[in-house]
Amino acid sequence: MIGCYDFCGHYDWTFDWLERAGGPGLVREYWEQAINQDSQRHARDLIQREGFAGMAKYWGHTLVEESPELGFAITEGKDVFRIDMHDCPSKGFLIRNDLASYQDYCDHCMGWIGPMMREAGFAIDHEHNHQGQCWWEIRPAGSPVEPSATGGLAGRHDVRLRPSWQAPGTALDRYRQAVDPDDKQG
Amino acid sequence: MSTPAKSALPYLDTKPQGSADFYYAVNATFRFLLRRLGEAEWRRYLEELGRGYYAPVNTAWAQGGLPAVARYWRDFFAAEPGAVVEVSECPDRVELEVRECPAIKHLRAGGREIVPQYCQHCYFCGAARAEAAGLTFRLEGGNGRCRHTYATPAAGLAPQDLAQIKEAGV
Numbered sequence: 001m002i003g004c005y006d007f008c009g010h011y012d013w014t015f016d017w018l019e020r021a022g023g024p025g026l027v028r029e030y031w032e033q034a035i036n037q038d039s040q041r042h043a044r045d046l047i048q049r050e051g052f053a054g055m056a057k058y059w060g061h062t063l064v065e066e067s068p069e070l071g072f073a074i075t076e077g078k079d080v081f082r083i084d085m086h087d088c089p090s091k092g093f094l095i096r097n098d099l100a101s102y103q104d105y106c107d108h109c110m111g112w113i114g115p116m117m118r119e120a121g122f123a124i125d126h127e128h129n130h131q132g133q134c135w136w137e138i139r140p141a142g143s144p145v146e147p148s149a150t151g152g153l154a155g156r157h158d159v160r161l162r163p164s165w166q167a168p169g170t171a172l173d174r175y176r177q178a179v180d181p182d183d184k185q186g
Numbered sequence: 187m188s189t190p191a192k193s194a195l196p197y198l199d200t201k202p203q204g205s206a207d208f209y210y211a212v213n214a215t216f217r218f219l220l221r222r223l224g225e226a227e228w229r230r231y232l233e234e235l236g237r238g239y240y241a242p243v244n245t246a247w248a249q250g251g252l253p254a255v256a257r258y259w260r261d262f263f264a265a266e267p268g269a270v271v272e273v274s275e276c277p278d279r280v281e282l283e284v285r286e287c288p289a290i291k292h293l294r295a296g297g298r299e300i301v302p303q304y305c306q307h308c309y310f311c312g313a314a315r316a317e318a319a320g321l322t323f324r325l326e327g328g329n330g331r332c333r334h335t336y337a338t339p340a341a342g343l344a345p346q347d348l349a350q351i352k353e354a355g356v
Contacts, residue, residue, distance in 0.1 A: 001289070001308050002203035002212055002235070004264035006197045011208075013239040014215060017231060021223065034218035039211040042296075062207070089200075097197040101239075 008105075026182060031111030041048060048120045055081045055138065075158035080145070081138045084159040088132035095132060101149035106130055106173065107125040110181040118179035126175040129166065133159050147176070190193045195265065205265045206292040213293055225303070229310050234295040236314030247319035255280045255321070255336045263278040268292060279337035290354060291331040304354035305329060309346060312336075328352035 002010060018027045036044060043062075046054035059074060071087025084147055094105055106128045117124055117138060125147040128134035135158070150160040159165060166172065174185045192195040217319035219228040237244070247254050256275045259282055270286035275318055293300050305328030324335045324343050329352040337343050 001266075002311060003262060004206055004208035004261075004288075006195070006214070007204060007211065009197050010235060010239050011211065013235065014231075019232065021227065021231075026222075029222065030215075030218055032220075034214040035211060037199060038214035038217060065255075093197070095201055096200075099197065135202035162291075172217050 009092045011108070012094055012099055012105050013101045015105070015108065019102070028111060031108055031181070032078065032115045035108070035112035036057070036116045040116070044116050044119070047116060047122075051120065051122075052076065052079075052081050052138075056159060059083060073154060075154045075157065077137055077153055078160050079143065080148075080150070080153065081136075082099050082153050083134075083136040084129055084154050084157050085132070085134045085136075086159050086162065090132065091132040093131075104130070104173070107132075107135065107181045107184070110175060110178065112185075114179040114181060114183070123177040126178065127160075127172050129164075129170045131164065131167075131170055133162065133165060135159050141177075141179075143177075189312050194243075194246065194254065194261045196240075196246075199265075203265050206267045206288065207296075209289040209292045210296060210298060212289065213298060213300060213304060216304060217299075220303065228248060228303070231313040232307055232310035236311040237318050239313050240311075244315050244318035246292060247315075247321065252278075252321075252336070252338070255319075256352075259334075263288075278334055278341040279343075281336075282334040284334065286331045287310040287332065294330075294356060295301070299352040300356070302331050302355060305332065305351050306348065308332070308334065309348070311353060313346070326350045329354050 015027055018030050045059045046058050050057070056076060062168065064070070064179065071085070071089070073084045073086070075082040075084070077097045091105060094100060110124070114124060118141070121135065121141050122138050123141045123143070125137040137153070139145055176181050176185065207354050211295055216228065243258060246258065252275060256273050259271070259280070260273050263271040266288040268286065268288040268291050272283040272285065274281050274283070290300065290304070309323070309325040312323045312325065312334065320339070322339060322341070322343050324346050327335045335343065
Protein backbone atom coordinates (compact mmCIF):
# COMPACT_ATOMS: atom_id res chain seq x y z
CA MET A 1 0.00 0.00 0.00
CA ILE A 2 1.09 3.53 -0.73
CA GLY A 3 0.62 5.45 2.49
CA CYS A 4 -0.01 9.02 3.55
CA TYR A 5 2.65 9.15 6.31
CA ASP A 6 5.52 9.47 3.81
CA PHE A 7 3.37 11.01 1.08
CA CYS A 8 5.83 13.82 0.31
CA GLY A 9 8.50 11.24 -0.45
CA HIS A 10 6.58 9.33 -3.11
CA TYR A 11 4.99 12.57 -4.36
CA ASP A 12 8.50 13.91 -5.08
CA TRP A 13 9.47 10.59 -6.69
CA THR A 14 6.34 10.77 -8.86
CA PHE A 15 7.29 14.19 -10.29
CA ASP A 16 10.58 12.73 -11.47
CA TRP A 17 8.87 9.64 -12.92
CA LEU A 18 6.42 11.82 -14.85
CA GLU A 19 9.21 14.00 -16.21
CA ARG A 20 11.08 10.93 -17.41
CA ALA A 21 7.89 9.48 -18.91
CA GLY A 22 6.57 12.58 -20.68
CA GLY A 23 8.80 15.59 -20.14
CA PRO A 24 8.18 18.78 -18.13
CA GLY A 25 4.78 19.31 -19.76
CA LEU A 26 3.43 16.11 -18.26
CA VAL A 27 4.46 17.23 -14.78
CA ARG A 28 2.60 20.54 -15.30
CA GLU A 29 -0.48 18.66 -16.52
CA TYR A 30 -0.31 16.47 -13.45
CA TRP A 31 -0.17 19.39 -11.02
CA GLU A 32 -2.98 21.18 -12.80
CA GLN A 33 -5.31 18.25 -13.45
CA ALA A 34 -4.61 15.71 -10.73
CA ILE A 35 -3.83 18.08 -7.87
CA ASN A 36 -5.68 21.33 -8.57
CA GLN A 37 -8.78 19.96 -10.26
CA ASP A 38 -9.06 16.60 -8.48
CA SER A 39 -7.18 16.09 -5.21
CA GLN A 40 -7.51 19.68 -3.97
CA ARG A 41 -10.93 20.37 -5.45
CA HIS A 42 -12.18 21.24 -1.96
CA ALA A 43 -9.68 24.12 -1.85
CA ARG A 44 -10.49 25.14 -5.44
CA ASP A 45 -14.23 25.22 -4.81
CA LEU A 46 -13.83 27.09 -1.52
CA ILE A 47 -11.56 29.80 -2.93
CA GLN A 48 -13.59 30.25 -6.10
CA ARG A 49 -16.69 30.65 -3.96
CA GLU A 50 -15.35 32.72 -1.06
CA GLY A 51 -12.12 34.34 -2.25
CA PHE A 52 -9.91 35.56 0.61
CA ALA A 53 -12.23 34.06 3.24
CA GLY A 54 -11.92 30.71 1.48
CA MET A 55 -8.11 30.98 1.55
CA ALA A 56 -8.21 31.59 5.29
CA LYS A 57 -10.45 28.59 5.83
CA TYR A 58 -8.41 26.28 3.59
CA TRP A 59 -4.92 27.16 4.74
CA GLY A 60 -6.01 27.67 8.33
CA HIS A 61 -7.10 24.03 8.39
CA THR A 62 -4.50 22.43 6.12
CA LEU A 63 -1.40 24.07 7.55
CA VAL A 64 -2.41 23.35 11.11
CA GLU A 65 -2.98 19.68 10.23
CA GLU A 66 0.27 19.32 8.30
CA SER A 67 2.35 21.57 10.53
CA PRO A 68 1.07 21.21 14.10
CA GLU A 69 4.17 22.99 15.43
CA LEU A 70 2.82 26.05 13.58
CA GLY A 71 5.88 26.68 11.48
CA PHE A 72 3.92 29.22 9.46
CA ALA A 73 2.06 32.53 9.80
CA ILE A 74 -0.98 33.88 7.97
CA THR A 75 -1.52 37.61 7.52
CA GLU A 76 -4.76 38.98 6.13
CA GLY A 77 -4.81 42.56 4.85
CA LYS A 78 -6.94 44.69 2.58
CA ASP A 79 -6.99 42.88 -0.76
CA VAL A 80 -4.11 40.61 0.18
CA PHE A 81 -3.60 37.20 1.77
CA ARG A 82 -0.07 36.38 2.89
CA ILE A 83 1.55 33.16 4.07
CA ASP A 84 5.01 33.03 5.67
CA MET A 85 6.28 29.47 5.79
CA HIS A 86 9.12 29.16 8.27
CA ASP A 87 9.31 25.38 8.43
CA CYS A 88 7.54 23.70 5.53
CA PRO A 89 6.31 20.27 6.69
CA SER A 90 6.49 18.94 3.16
CA LYS A 91 9.92 20.12 2.02
CA GLY A 92 11.15 19.59 5.57
CA PHE A 93 10.24 15.91 5.34
CA LEU A 94 12.38 15.59 2.21
CA ILE A 95 15.32 17.47 3.71
CA ARG A 96 15.29 15.45 6.94
CA ASN A 97 15.14 12.20 4.99
CA ASP A 98 17.65 13.24 2.32
CA LEU A 99 15.14 12.78 -0.50
CA ALA A 100 15.39 14.80 -3.72
CA SER A 101 14.22 12.84 -6.75
CA TYR A 102 12.78 15.83 -8.63
CA GLN A 103 14.84 18.82 -9.70
CA ASP A 104 12.82 21.36 -7.66
CA TYR A 105 10.14 19.96 -5.37
CA CYS A 106 9.07 23.46 -4.35
CA ASP A 107 7.70 24.09 -7.85
CA HIS A 108 4.74 21.82 -7.16
CA CYS A 109 3.03 24.45 -5.00
CA MET A 110 2.94 26.99 -7.82
CA GLY A 111 2.07 24.07 -10.10
CA TRP A 112 -1.36 23.64 -8.54
CA ILE A 113 -1.95 26.84 -6.56
CA GLY A 114 -1.10 29.01 -9.59
CA PRO A 115 -3.84 27.59 -11.84
CA MET A 116 -6.27 27.54 -8.90
CA MET A 117 -5.68 31.25 -8.28
CA ARG A 118 -5.91 32.11 -11.98
CA GLU A 119 -9.33 30.44 -12.12
CA ALA A 120 -10.45 32.35 -9.03
CA GLY A 121 -9.21 35.73 -10.35
CA PHE A 122 -6.05 36.14 -8.26
CA ALA A 123 -2.30 36.33 -8.91
CA ILE A 124 0.67 35.50 -6.71
CA ASP A 125 3.92 37.09 -5.60
CA HIS A 126 6.10 34.37 -4.14
CA GLU A 127 9.64 33.42 -3.20
CA HIS A 128 11.08 30.17 -1.89
CA ASN A 129 14.60 29.37 -0.78
CA HIS A 130 14.57 25.56 -1.24
CA GLN A 131 15.20 25.13 2.50
CA GLY A 132 11.58 24.81 3.59
CA GLN A 133 10.99 28.55 3.77
CA CYS A 134 8.82 30.68 1.49
CA TRP A 135 6.32 33.52 1.39
CA TRP A 136 3.19 34.12 -0.66
CA GLU A 137 1.18 37.28 -1.30
CA ILE A 138 -2.06 36.71 -3.15
CA ARG A 139 -3.94 39.68 -4.59
CA PRO A 140 -6.67 40.19 -7.18
CA ALA A 141 -5.28 39.68 -10.70
CA GLY A 142 -4.13 42.95 -12.21
CA SER A 143 -3.57 44.61 -8.84
CA PRO A 144 -1.03 47.46 -9.17
CA VAL A 145 0.25 46.81 -5.65
CA GLU A 146 3.87 45.70 -5.43
CA PRO A 147 4.98 42.90 -3.09
CA SER A 148 5.43 44.12 0.46
CA ALA A 149 8.81 45.20 1.79
CA THR A 150 10.35 42.89 4.35
CA GLY A 151 8.31 43.13 7.54
CA GLY A 152 5.90 45.57 5.94
CA LEU A 153 2.90 43.29 5.95
CA ALA A 154 3.69 40.35 8.21
CA GLY A 155 5.81 42.23 10.75
CA ARG A 156 8.00 39.96 12.86
CA HIS A 157 6.41 36.92 11.21
CA ASP A 158 8.01 37.78 7.86
CA VAL A 159 10.18 34.82 6.88
CA ARG A 160 12.60 37.17 5.10
CA LEU A 161 13.74 38.41 8.52
CA ARG A 162 15.26 35.02 9.33
CA PRO A 163 19.07 34.85 9.06
CA SER A 164 18.64 31.58 7.20
CA TRP A 165 16.44 33.14 4.49
CA GLN A 166 19.40 33.96 2.28
CA ALA A 167 22.14 31.97 3.97
CA PRO A 168 25.28 31.36 1.87
CA GLY A 169 24.54 28.80 -0.83
CA THR A 170 20.79 29.38 -0.68
CA ALA A 171 19.15 30.11 -4.04
CA LEU A 172 15.90 32.07 -4.17
CA ASP A 173 13.25 31.44 -6.80
CA ARG A 174 10.99 34.44 -7.44
CA TYR A 175 7.54 34.87 -8.94
CA ARG A 176 5.72 38.17 -9.62
CA GLN A 177 2.00 38.29 -10.44
CA ALA A 178 2.31 34.61 -11.30
CA VAL A 179 -0.19 31.85 -11.94
CA ASP A 180 2.06 29.24 -13.53
CA PRO A 181 5.18 27.36 -12.39
CA ASP A 182 6.94 28.52 -15.54
CA ASP A 183 6.48 32.17 -14.52
CA LYS A 184 9.57 31.67 -12.35
CA GLN A 185 12.06 34.50 -12.63
CA GLY A 186 14.96 32.54 -11.18
CA MET B 187 11.28 13.10 15.85
CA SER B 188 8.35 11.62 17.69
CA THR B 189 8.41 8.34 15.76
CA PRO B 190 10.37 5.68 17.69
CA ALA B 191 14.03 5.62 16.76
CA LYS B 192 13.85 1.92 16.01
CA SER B 193 11.03 2.27 13.50
CA ALA B 194 11.22 -0.03 10.49
CA LEU B 195 10.07 2.86 8.29
CA PRO B 196 12.87 4.24 6.12
CA TYR B 197 11.59 7.82 6.08
CA LEU B 198 10.44 9.43 9.30
CA ASP B 199 8.29 12.47 9.97
CA THR B 200 7.95 14.64 13.05
CA LYS B 201 4.29 13.60 13.37
CA PRO B 202 3.24 10.13 14.53
CA GLN B 203 0.71 9.77 11.70
CA GLY B 204 0.25 11.16 8.22
CA SER B 205 -2.45 13.51 6.98
CA ALA B 206 -5.32 11.44 5.56
CA ASP B 207 -6.16 14.07 2.93
CA PHE B 208 -3.06 12.87 1.08
CA TYR B 209 -5.10 9.80 0.12
CA TYR B 210 -7.03 12.21 -2.12
CA ALA B 211 -3.81 12.93 -3.99
CA VAL B 212 -2.90 9.25 -4.31
CA ASN B 213 -6.34 8.50 -5.78
CA ALA B 214 -6.09 11.53 -8.08
CA THR B 215 -2.62 10.47 -9.21
CA PHE B 216 -3.95 7.06 -10.23
CA ARG B 217 -6.87 8.65 -12.10
CA PHE B 218 -4.50 10.98 -13.95
CA LEU B 219 -2.11 8.19 -14.94
CA LEU B 220 -4.91 5.87 -16.04
CA ARG B 221 -6.63 8.53 -18.16
CA ARG B 222 -3.53 10.21 -19.54
CA LEU B 223 -1.14 7.28 -20.04
CA GLY B 224 -3.30 4.15 -19.82
CA GLU B 225 -3.36 1.07 -17.63
CA ALA B 226 -0.05 -0.41 -18.79
CA GLU B 227 1.84 2.77 -17.89
CA TRP B 228 0.03 2.99 -14.54
CA ARG B 229 1.22 -0.52 -13.76
CA ARG B 230 4.74 0.38 -14.86
CA TYR B 231 4.63 3.42 -12.54
CA LEU B 232 3.60 1.24 -9.60
CA GLU B 233 6.22 -1.40 -10.30
CA GLU B 234 9.00 1.18 -10.65
CA LEU B 235 7.79 2.91 -7.50
CA GLY B 236 7.99 -0.44 -5.74
CA ARG B 237 11.52 -1.17 -6.93
CA GLY B 238 12.80 2.42 -6.75
CA TYR B 239 11.27 4.55 -4.03
CA TYR B 240 10.87 1.57 -1.69
CA ALA B 241 14.34 0.14 -2.37
CA PRO B 242 15.54 0.70 1.23
CA VAL B 243 12.60 -1.32 2.52
CA ASN B 244 13.13 -4.07 -0.04
CA THR B 245 16.75 -4.31 1.02
CA ALA B 246 15.74 -4.56 4.67
CA TRP B 247 13.31 -7.34 3.79
CA ALA B 248 15.94 -9.21 1.77
CA GLN B 249 18.33 -9.01 4.71
CA GLY B 250 15.87 -9.52 7.55
CA GLY B 251 13.42 -11.94 5.97
CA LEU B 252 9.82 -12.32 7.07
CA PRO B 253 10.32 -10.83 10.57
CA ALA B 254 11.48 -7.63 8.87
CA VAL B 255 8.40 -7.69 6.64
CA ALA B 256 6.10 -8.05 9.64
CA ARG B 257 7.84 -5.30 11.58
CA TYR B 258 7.68 -2.93 8.63
CA TRP B 259 3.93 -3.37 8.11
CA ARG B 260 3.16 -2.99 11.82
CA ASP B 261 5.02 0.31 11.87
CA PHE B 262 3.55 1.33 8.52
CA PHE B 263 -0.07 0.90 9.53
CA ALA B 264 0.55 2.51 12.93
CA ALA B 265 1.37 5.67 11.00
CA GLU B 266 -1.69 5.54 8.74
CA PRO B 267 -4.70 7.24 10.37
CA GLY B 268 -7.74 5.01 10.71
CA ALA B 269 -6.06 1.74 9.77
CA VAL B 270 -7.32 -1.45 11.41
CA VAL B 271 -4.87 -4.16 10.42
CA GLU B 272 -3.69 -7.39 12.00
CA VAL B 273 -0.22 -8.63 11.07
CA SER B 274 0.51 -12.33 11.66
CA GLU B 275 3.74 -14.25 11.16
CA CYS B 276 3.99 -17.90 10.06
CA PRO B 277 7.18 -19.81 9.21
CA ASP B 278 6.75 -19.32 5.46
CA ARG B 279 4.64 -16.15 5.23
CA VAL B 280 3.41 -12.92 6.73
CA GLU B 281 -0.26 -12.09 6.42
CA LEU B 282 -1.84 -8.67 6.74
CA GLU B 283 -5.52 -8.84 7.52
CA VAL B 284 -6.78 -5.41 6.60
CA ARG B 285 -10.08 -5.00 8.42
CA GLU B 286 -10.38 -1.31 7.61
CA CYS B 287 -8.31 0.20 4.82
CA PRO B 288 -7.49 3.76 5.86
CA ALA B 289 -7.39 5.02 2.28
CA ILE B 290 -10.73 3.61 1.15
CA LYS B 291 -12.29 4.75 4.42
CA HIS B 292 -11.08 8.34 4.02
CA LEU B 293 -11.89 8.57 0.32
CA ARG B 294 -15.44 7.41 1.02
CA ALA B 295 -15.82 9.79 3.96
CA GLY B 296 -14.67 12.65 1.72
CA GLY B 297 -17.13 11.74 -1.02
CA ARG B 298 -14.36 11.10 -3.53
CA GLU B 299 -14.85 9.01 -6.67
CA ILE B 300 -12.43 6.15 -6.10
CA VAL B 301 -10.73 4.77 -9.22
CA PRO B 302 -12.07 1.23 -9.73
CA GLN B 303 -8.51 -0.16 -9.97
CA TYR B 304 -7.46 1.49 -6.70
CA CYS B 305 -6.98 -1.78 -4.81
CA GLN B 306 -4.84 -3.26 -7.59
CA HIS B 307 -2.13 -0.74 -6.72
CA CYS B 308 -1.33 -2.78 -3.63
CA TYR B 309 -0.73 -5.80 -5.84
CA PHE B 310 1.41 -4.24 -8.56
CA CYS B 311 3.52 -2.21 -6.16
CA GLY B 312 3.62 -4.93 -3.51
CA ALA B 313 4.57 -7.68 -5.96
CA ALA B 314 7.47 -5.61 -7.30
CA ARG B 315 8.70 -4.96 -3.76
CA ALA B 316 8.39 -8.61 -2.77
CA GLU B 317 10.23 -9.78 -5.87
CA ALA B 318 13.08 -7.38 -5.13
CA ALA B 319 13.35 -8.96 -1.68
CA GLY B 320 13.20 -12.55 -2.97
CA LEU B 321 9.62 -13.06 -1.81
CA THR B 322 6.22 -13.53 -3.43
CA PHE B 323 3.12 -11.45 -2.83
CA ARG B 324 -0.57 -12.17 -3.24
CA LEU B 325 -3.67 -10.06 -2.61
CA GLU B 326 -7.23 -11.09 -2.00
CA GLY B 327 -10.31 -8.94 -1.40
CA GLY B 328 -10.37 -5.17 -1.59
CA ASN B 329 -12.67 -2.17 -1.41
CA GLY B 330 -11.94 -1.65 2.27
CA ARG B 331 -11.12 -5.17 3.53
CA CYS B 332 -8.43 -7.43 2.12
CA ARG B 333 -5.63 -9.88 2.88
CA HIS B 334 -2.01 -9.37 1.82
CA THR B 335 0.36 -12.32 1.86
CA TYR B 336 4.15 -12.04 1.66
CA ALA B 337 5.71 -15.49 1.41
CA THR B 338 8.95 -17.28 0.76
CA PRO B 339 9.20 -19.09 -2.60
CA ALA B 340 9.01 -22.37 -0.66
CA ALA B 341 5.44 -21.54 0.34
CA GLY B 342 4.43 -22.29 -3.25
CA LEU B 343 1.60 -19.78 -3.43
CA ALA B 344 -0.75 -20.11 -6.40
CA PRO B 345 -0.35 -17.44 -9.07
CA GLN B 346 -2.17 -14.17 -8.45
CA ASP B 347 -5.66 -14.07 -9.90
CA LEU B 348 -6.43 -10.40 -10.51
CA ALA B 349 -10.12 -11.28 -10.41
CA GLN B 350 -9.65 -11.94 -6.69
CA ILE B 351 -9.03 -8.21 -6.19
CA LYS B 352 -12.30 -6.33 -5.83
CA GLU B 353 -13.02 -3.10 -7.62
CA ALA B 354 -13.03 -0.09 -5.34
CA GLY B 355 -15.99 2.22 -5.09
CA VAL B 356 -18.58 3.78 -2.87
